[in-house]
Amino acid sequence: MEAIIEKFDLQKADPNYYKVSSKPEIRDLDPYYYLTVEGRGHPESEPVWNAVSQLYAVAYGVKFTCKAEDMDFKVPKMEGFWWIDGGPEAQKNFTLTPKEQWNWKFLIRMPDFVEGDHFYRAVQKVKTKNPELIANDEVKFELINEGKCVQILHIGSYDEEEPTIMKMIEFMQKNELTMNGHHHEIYLSDPRKTPTEKLRTIIRYAVK
Template identity: 45%
Template sequence: MNKLDLAKAYKAYYTAPTKPELVVFEPISYVTIVGKGDPDGATFANATEALYTVAYGVKGHYKKLEKDFTVAKLEGQWWVDGDPRTALEVPREEWHWKLLIRIPTYVSAEIVEKARTTAMAKKKELKVISDVGYESLNEGTCVQMLHVGPYATEPETLARMEQFIEDNQLRYCGLHHEIYLSDPRKIEPAKMKTILRYPVEAVEVVIG
């Protein structure tokens, strides 16, 4: 039985150069969970565990159908509500996030719900499992770039992306999106790799 590896099947999604580039994506399905708080805190850790628990439950269901797949890399969308400051200027406790794990196109919302219900019964102490769901995102045209190094130095990469967006008469039209290619528990910060991505659209030019 062949196992689907999303990272190999969708190389354009899971790779990026060390300079800004424009890419276009079709709608993509994920298991997701939304929360708020410090990414080093218990709320974030519990949300991550809940998301993986459901993702592996979905995988187990399809493995029995001989449609097995490798659970994909963790991703995150980040934002701050009603605050003109950048995320790094806001206390981490005020950060909002949506954690995502991409799933194959053949995975249905019904099976995600079944996996969630099963996980809730098995891990009753992890109540946040109830917040995991199925979602399709259509980010369309995006600017992306590979960030190499610790998360704390991301502003340097984001500054290059912002300049690229300005130079190409684009503007942001979606949430800051990250794909975590490295496991921070297994690699030193200087070598970590993270894809940074932003949905964009063309700036309307008014003539006359």
């Protein structure tokens, strides 16, 4: 009888990264590897849907490549960086800026055992099966280090995040912290299956 190998679950293995409170709090994060894809434009535009499709195709390619080596894992929650042109100070006007001017980078964090070779082989398999999907190597394998962050849990629509963000800004001011990175969202809920008012999203900002 074959032994059942349990899938590695990053959300359970790293609660420091995924655990969140409804009040602003400080977290210190290590550098992590992610699959990433970036672009610019409205969150509901075709380039965004294409980018998400590319990201998940490669993520599952990496998963099955690792599974063949007895290192199966659950594909982690998707995340997104959102920002507008300008430095950290400009980001305070992020929610007031037309969405067509938003820059974005979607991410899926990878377990520590995933290496560049797993990523390369996964991309080659996706290219073979669907060459039009990632013809220009849009998806990257990237090390990101946010370090010290402020985060909070937002419940509800993505379009109604401003009051939650203001709580974070007030917390930063009280603790003499300033933004040092992009608006970061971790999507704990699947918007295709979850009512809008029940969506759970971690909002995170790197600070200094």
